[in-house]
Amino acid sequence: MDIQEIIQPENLVYERTQCLTDATLSYCPGCGHGVIHRLTMEVIEEMGIQQDTLGVASVGCSVLAYDFMNIDMTQAPHGRATAVATGIKRCWPNKFVFTYQGDGDLAAIGTAETIHTCNRGENLLIIFVNNGIYGMTGGQMAPTTLPGMKSSTSPYGRDVELMGNPINITDMVSRLPGTYFATRQSVHKPGNVRKTKKALRMAFENQKLNKGTSIVEIVSNCNSGWKMTPAESNKWMEEHMFPFYPLGDMKVNGEMVEKK
Amino acid sequence: MGKMKGAVVVDVERCKGCELCIVTCPQQVLANKEAQVNSKGYHYVYMERPEDCTGCTNCAVVCPDGVLTIYRVKEEV
Numbered sequence: 057m058d059i060q061e062i063i064q065p066e067n068l069v070y071e072r073t074q075c076l077t078d079a080t081l082s083y084c085p086g087c088g089h090g091v092i093h094r095l096t097m098e099v100i101e102e103m104g105i106q107q108d109t110l111g112v113a114s115v116g117c118s119v120l121a122y123d124f125m126n127i128d129m130t131q132a133p134h135g136r137a138t139a140v141a142t143g144i145k146r147c148w149p150n151k152f153v154f155t156y157q158g159d160g161d162l163a164a165i166g167t168a169e170t171i172h173t174c175n176r177g178e179n180l181l182i183i184f185v186n187n188g189i190y191g192m193t194g195g196q197m198a199p200t201t202l203p204g205m206k207s208s209t210s211p212y213g214r215d216v217e218l219m220g221n222p223i224n225i226t227d228m229v230s231r232l233p234g235t236y237f238a239t240r241q242s243v244h245k246p247g248n249v250r251k252t253k254k255a256l257r258m259a260f261e262n263q264k265l266n267k268g269t270s271i272v273e274i275v276s277n278c279n280s281g282w283k284m285t286p287a288e289s290n291k292w293m294e295e296h297m298f299p300f301y302p303l304g305d306m307k308v309n310g311e312m313v314e315k316k
Numbered sequence: 317m318g319k320m321k322g323a324v325v326v327d328v329e330r331c332k333g334c335e336l337c338i339v340t341c342p343q344q345v346l347a348n349k350e351a352q353v354n355s356k357g358y359h360y361v362y363m364e365r366p367e368d369c370t371g372c373t374n375c376a377v378v379c380p381d382g383v384l385t386i387y388r389v390k391e392e393v
Contacts, residue, residue: 057321059363063387067323067387067388068385069322070376071386072382081380086335086380090379090381094380094382245378246374286334287335
């Protein structure tokens with residue numbers, strides 16, 4: 057069968073979602089941000105809530121998310137995305153509100169906002185992209201950098217005695233009573249991408265129930281910051297990030313998931 | 317039983333040549349154009365062995381830039 061016979065509108069099985077704008081993503085080649093943007097928008101398109109969703113972008117690589125997502129978005133100062141989202145959600149309780157934050161934003165300068173938002177149980181979704189590094193500013197050490205991991209401000213590897221331990225913030229907030237859904241996923245393989253989409257769908261559905269905060273952590277690569285090719289960085293992530301940040305649900309429907 | 321035949325359409329200008337789709341493809345259909353670049357200077361991806369494509373959409377699912385559009389048809393034997 058000829059290729060041109062296959063390429064017909066009735067045979068279409070997958071295309072880029074219309075909820076993303078036509079702008080080319082400003083991220084590095086192979087960055088997980090692109091997949092996470094697309095998944096968020098696919099979920100919004102499937103649920104038909106493009107008109108009713110408000111997003112809050114953070115500071116970091118994802119600062120320009122409002123250019124790429126074709127929904128109403130705003131941008132918050134460093135770490136304050138969940139505080140801004142709280143205000144939006146309280147003004148429009150019937151709208152779907154999400155924040156899109158990286159680890160430098162959410163786990164460093166925004167630790168207080170994140171913890172208190174989860175503790176108050178605000179009905180919003182936090183999408184937390186964890187790549188263990190400050191990607192946009194040049195690969196400096198972040199609170200989530202692994203012990204021994206090299207970054208531009210820890211060129212000999214993170215020394216735990218001098219620089220402290222990495223923080224596992226999703227695990228921490230999952231123990232707060234206000235958190236309704238907490239999970240950790242990744243987007244480096246097709247199966248993981250589909251699981252992440254399912255988790256995002258569940259988190260958006262939870263907002264209808266008004267039960268509490270949902271946090272979806274996505275362990276992602278930063279091939280530029282880690283100084284690797286995209287394929288190598290995904291392999292490195294599997295070998296080094298996942299033992300410290302194990303994938304899986306931590307809290308579902310307000311109940312802690314027992315670790316086996 | 318019919319065999320699935322697929323086709324991948326590449327948005328050449330959007331492709332950044334990260335090669336994630338190439339390592340993901342279970343049939344090794346895709347490859348980067350070595351000799352040609354798009355207007356941004358990236359070696360974009362193309363279907364090197366189109367006859368093996370099954371239209372599983374795995375490449376499109378992992379593509380960070382939404383470059384790939386997938387078509388699939390069931391070929392009757």
